[in-house]
Amino acid sequence: MTIEEKQSVTGTGIQTGPKDVIILKRPEIAKGDTITVKIPDLLVSILEKPRNLNPLFDKTLDMDDWVCKLLGFDERLSKEWVNMRFPLLCASMIPNSSEQPLRGYNEWVAWAFPFDDRIDGGDLANDLDGAAAEIIETLAIMDDDHPIIDPEVNGIRHIFQKLWLRISKYAPPDERRRYKRLNREYMLGLLQQIKWLGYKDRVLTIDEYLAFRRPSSGVGPTCLFAEWSVTESNKIPCEVVEHPSVEIFRYLVMDIVAISNDIYSCPKDIPNGEGSSTVCILLKQGYSLQEAIDEAGKMVIDRYKMWEQAVRDLPSWGEEIDAVVLKLIQAYSDVCWGDTMWSFQTARYMGAEKEQARATGMLTFAVKDVEKAARVPQSS
Template identity: 30%
Template sequence: MSVEPLLNPYYERVKVEADAWAAMIYGLDERMTKRNVKANFTYMNAIWASHADEEAYRKMVDWHHWVFAFDDQFDEGPFKEDAYLAQREIDATIAIMTDEHPPIPNESCPIRHVFQTTWKRLSERADPGQQERWIKNYKDYCTGLIRQVEIQKTRKRLTVDEYIDFRRQSIGAMPSCSLVEYACGITISQSVLDHPSSVECEKISADLVFLVNDVLSLRKDLELGVEHNLILLIKNQGLTDQEAVVLRYVEGCRNIALDNLYWSYKSGRYLKDEGPLVRATRILNLPA
C-alpha cells in the first residue's frame, strides 16, 4: 500500500470526456458538475486499470459514475430505510442485464440508463463466463445493500464479524474484481478463481477498501448520521478513538485498495479541500 501507483496513459483525455458525459446524462448544474469533476472517478480507475486500453478504461470510469450515484441512494437517499423501494430498484437494475431488456431512455431514468450503457459495453467484449461472474458479484453487492437498509431501518447492533461480512458485500469491491479480466484483456478459469487463495485475495481487497473508506469518511458519516462505519462500531464497544482506528494491514489485491486510498484523498468526496493535509498530518478533525 506504500508504493506510488501507475496511472493509465489515457487519463487526461478520458477525464475530460467522461466528466462532460456524466454532467450531460445526469443533468448536473454548475455546482454539481464541479463537484463531480473534483470527485475524479477517472483518477480512481487510472490506478487500478493502469494497463487497460482506452475503451475499457472509459467504460470503467462510466461504471463508477453509475455505482456512486446508485449507491448514494442507499446511503443517504430515498432507499436508506425503505427495503421495498430498495429491492424494487435492485430488481429493475438486475433485469437490465438480459438480452431482451428494452433500451432505457436517459430522460426516464438517468442512473439506469448509465448502467445499461456500461453493461452493453461489457457484454460486447467479455465472454459468457466473465459476464456470469460479474452478474454474480453484482447480485452479491446488491444483497449487501439490502442488508444495509435493514440494518439502518432496525438500528440493529452488529458484532465486528457481522459488520465485516456485510461490508465485504456492500462496499462494491467484488464487482470491481470481476472487471479486472475485462480491463486487462485476460481470461481466468473459474477453477482458478474458486481457489481458496483467490477467494481470500478478493476478501482482503474488499476489507482494505472498506477500512480506508470507514476511516476517511468518518467525519461525513457523523455529519449525515450514517451508522455503518467500523470505527463507530468499535467505539460503541467502549474503545477510545485511538483504539478504534488501530486497524490491521494485510496483503491482497493491492491496486484496487490502493486506488481507493489515493482517490479518497484527492477527490474531495469526503475531505473536500483537506485531503492533502489529512494525508500529510494523519489528523482528521471531527465535528463537535
C-alpha cells in the same frame, strides 16, 4: 434547476439534483467544540510500492462532462461531481488496463456512486421495500430482452444499461456470468445494510457488519475490471481464477478497501449520520474516535499479513499460468492502492482538509457529531 441542500441527521452533506440524483460529500464542520485525530499510514506492506497512473487517464476525463449532462446537473453540482475525481479513482485502481475495461469501469463508477448514495444516506436509507424495488429493476437490465432505457426517463439506469451492452459485446460468456453475479451480490449487500442498520437499538459486532459491508462495498465488480486488465492479453482458465487460493485475494481486497475506506470517509460519514462504517460501529461499542480509527487500522494491517501468507501458500498450475496468477494478484493490490491514493485527492471524504490529512494524517471533527454517532438509541 438549483441544487437542494437537504438536512441530514447530523450534517448537510447530502445534495440532491434533478432526476432525484443524490450525492454525498463531507459537510462543513459544525460550529462548537472540535476534536483532532490521526489516521494511520496504510501505505505499507503490499501497498508500500507506488504505482503509476493509467496512461489513458486523460482520455477518460470526458466522462465527467458526459455524466453531468446525462443527469442534468447544474453548474454547482457539476463542479461537485468533477471535484469527486472519479476518473482518477478508476485510473488509479486499474493502472494497467486498456481503454475498453478502463472506460467500462468509469461507467460502472458513474452508476454505482449515485446508486449507492441513495442507500447510504439518501431517500432509500431506511426504505427496504423501495430499495428492493430499485434493485429488482436494475438487475432486470441485464436480461437480454430488456428495452432500451431513455436517459431522460432514468439516467442512472441508462448508465448501467450502457455498460451492460458494452460488456455483452466484448466479454465472453463466463465473464458475463460473473459480472451478473458480482453485481447481484453487491446490490443484495446493500439490502442487508438497510436491514441490519434498521435495528436501531442494537450494536452490531464487526463480524456482523463486515458480512454485508464486503459485498456492499462494490469491490467485487471492481476486482472483475481489474482482472480484465490482465486477462485481456493473458488468457487463464476460469477454474484458476475461481480457485480458493486465488479467491482469498478478492475477499482480502474487499476487507482492505472496505475498512480503509471507512477510515478515510469517516469525516463524511459521521456528520451525515451514515451508520455503515467500521469506525461508527466501533464508536457505538464504546471506543473513542481515535481508538476506533486505530482499531480499524489494525484490522487493515492484519489483512496485509494474511495477504502475504496467501502468496506463500499459492499452488502451482505450471510456469505460464503461475505468471498470470501473480499478475492477477498484483492487479488486486492495485485496487487497494488506488482507492487509498484517491481518498486523499477527492473532495468527497475529507473536504478542505484532504491536503492536511495527506501531509500529517490529522483530521478534525465536531465533538457533537462524534457523540451523536456513538449514541445507541434505547428501545421504548
